[in-house]
Amino acid sequence: MPWVDACAVDDVDEEDVIRWDHEDRTYAIYRSSDNEFYCTDGLCTHEQVHLSGGLVIDYEIECPKHNGLFDYRSGKALRAPVCEDLRSYETKVGDGRVMVLVE
Amino acid sequence: MSKSTAPIGSEFAVRDYSLTGDSTRQAIETGLSAAEWYHSEVPRKKLKSLMKRRDAPAIRDTVIWIALHFGFAAGGLYFWGSWLCVPFWFAYGVVYGSACDSRWHECGHGTAFRTRWMNDVVYHIASFQIMRNPVNWRWSHARHHTDTLIVGRDPEIAWMHPISLVLKALAFVGIVETWTSLKVLMRNAMGNLSQEEQDYIPENQWPKAVFWARVHIVIYAAVLVVSFVLFAFGAGWKSLIPILLIGGPRIYGCWHFVMTGLLQHGGFAENVLDHRLNSRTLYMNPISRWIYWNMNYHIEHHMFPMVPYYALPELHELIKDDLPPPNTSIWDGYKEMMGSVMKQRVDPNHAIRKTLPPTARPYREHLHRAVPERNTGLEICDTGGT
Numbered sequence: 001m002p003w004v005d006a007c008a009v010d011d012v013d014e015e016d017v018i019r020w021d022h023e024d025r026t027y028a029i030y031r032s033s034d035n036e037f038y039c040t041d042g043l044c045t046h047e048q049v050h051l052s053g054g055l056v057i058d059y060e061i062e063c064p065k066h067n068g069l070f071d072y073r074s075g076k077a078l079r080a081p082v083c084e085d086l087r088s089y090e091t092k093v094g095d096g097r098v099m100v101l102v103e
Numbered sequence: 104m105s106k107s108t109a110p111i112g113s114e115f116a117v118r119d120y121s122l123t124g125d126s127t128r129q130a131i132e133t134g135l136s137a138a139e140w141y142h143s144e145v146p147r148k149k150l151k152s153l154m155k156r157r158d159a160p161a162i163r164d165t166v167i168w169i170a171l172h173f174g175f176a177a178g179g180l181y182f183w184g185s186w187l188c189v190p191f192w193f194a195y196g197v198v199y200g201s202a203c204d205s206r207w208h209e210c211g212h213g214t215a216f217r218t219r220w221m222n223d224v225v226y227h228i229a230s231f232q233i234m235r236n237p238v239n240w241r242w243s244h245a246r247h248h249t250d251t252l253i254v255g256r257d258p259e260i261a262w263m264h265p266i267s268l269v270l271k272a273l274a275f276v277g278i279v280e281t282w283t284s285l286k287v288l289m290r291n292a293m294g295n296l297s298q299e300e301q302d303y304i305p306e307n308q309w310p311k312a313v314f315w316a317r318v319h320i321v322i323y324a325a326v327l328v329v330s331f332v333l334f335a336f337g338a339g340w341k342s343l344i345p346i347l348l349i350g351g352p353r354i355y356g357c358w359h360f361v362m363t364g365l366l367q368h369g370g371f372a373e374n375v376l377d378h379r380l381n382s383r384t385l386y387m388n389p390i391s392r393w394i395y396w397n398m399n400y401h402i403e404h405h406m407f408p409m410v411p412y413y414a415l416p417e418l419h420e421l422i423k424d425d426l427p428p429p430n431t432s433i434w435d436g437y438k439e440m441m442g443s444v445m446k447q448r449v450d451p452n453h454a455i456r457k458t459l460p461p462t463a464r465p466y467r468e469h470l471h472r473a474v475p476e477r478n479t480g481l482e483i484c485d486t487g488g489t
Contacts, residue, residue: 013148016147021262046245047137047249048137052408055151055154055409057156062213064407064408065249066245066248066249066408066410067107067213067214067409069213069219069353079219080242080308081241081242081245083307083308
């Protein structure tokens with residue numbers, strides 16, 4: 001399970017999300033308002049819409065298509081139409097880079 | 104402004120609008136379902152500011168909405184027995200039976216309020232008023248946004264071919280829809296979900312659908328009982344008051360939401376993947392916009408469903424150069440829509456196709472397949488188009 005260099009810290013605005021593609025998978029990387037970084041699967045578990053177009057509010061990400069809501073720290077589904085949790089990944093920051101522990 | 108087109112999938116000989124039939128299979132096989140739709144360009148920072156949620160506008164509008172319920176009902180009761188009560192009941196009917204549609208819709212999206220429970224409370228009240236099972240319709244509307252006007256996938260296509268103008272006219276008085284809605288609620292309350300409901304509602308939500316149907320039915324039954332008791336005790340016409348207050352406005356007050364709702368996609372093409380080709384943005388008077396919560400900006404809403412109703416005018420200003428020209432009024436919208444609808448009755452492939460301004464990107468004409476499999480593929484297979 002390698003740590004992978006995903007992006008620069010400055011690539012993600014505060015309280016925002018970006019898309020990160022690695023090998024054959026796509027992820028969403030979040031930066032909270034308290035400057036913590038998180039990573040989940042990129043696609044909503046309801047229908048395959050990328051969450052990077054969504055809205056980050058506090059610790060929640062809202063899907064841009066149907067407004068389903070997840071806690072991006074844990075991936076937990078919070079509001080219909082999403083019922084299935086997102087997979088989340090460990091992150092760490094070093095030398096201005098965000099690293100993700102991919103599986 | 105309009106012409107006959109050959110939308111994707113128009114080779115399907117028979118339009119089967121069921122969600123479990125041949126059209127469904129064809130829509131999935133051809134990639135029409137859950138496809139990549141056209142979006143106007145909006146800088147991320149700007150879009151974030153437009154999507155930002157606030158409680159204040161919806162609290163203000165909800166307080167006014169509730170106050171109007173009480174005010175108009177009070178007027179209707181005070182002037183009962185005189186013709187003066189009629190305008191009060193007329194207005195009460197609209198704030199109950201029409202404004203509920205936009206509140207149901209916006210709160211279902213979770214965009215009206217920043218505070219989640221406020222969205223949920225208003226969503227349930229409005230769902231009750233419009234006689235929609237709050238669970239079923241949350242899911243059907245999600246599907247409507249995924250597959251807008253995709254035959255066999257969208258459960259909310261208002262203008263199905265062949266178009267019955269009689270049924271559309273009757274919708275303005277809501278009798279058929281009210282009866283149909285009550286039958287659905289009754290069926291759900293008995294624990295039965297149709298095959299189609301089972302198709303778009305996840306199985307773990309079925310018990311909730313049954314529960315809320317029972318809540319609605321119990322309240323309506325209580326209203327009927329009170330009305331009957333009043334009648335039995337000699338209240339005469341006054342025994343109708345409970346029904347005029349609760350349930351009845353779905354019939355006598357729905358005309359405004361039907362009027363605006365039919366304009367959303369009427370006369371446009373099915374089976375296209377560009378909301379500029381299947382949705383209508385139009386300007387309308389401020390009272391209708393308040394009742395309708397700005398859903399007259401319907402192309403904008405479909406392109407960016409996370410933008411709250413109070414930010415849609417600003418979004419419209421931002422992207423209007425990429426959109427077809429809006430209709431100038433409800434009347435103008437109806438002229439355009441009905442002209443197309445009359446042609447569609449003869450040729451279902453006919454559709455409005457407005458000329459885009461020179462600043463706009465061309466219509467997305469062809470099927471795009473840009474939806475990667477979850478965590479398995481990132482390749483974009485673009486089979487053509489702009």
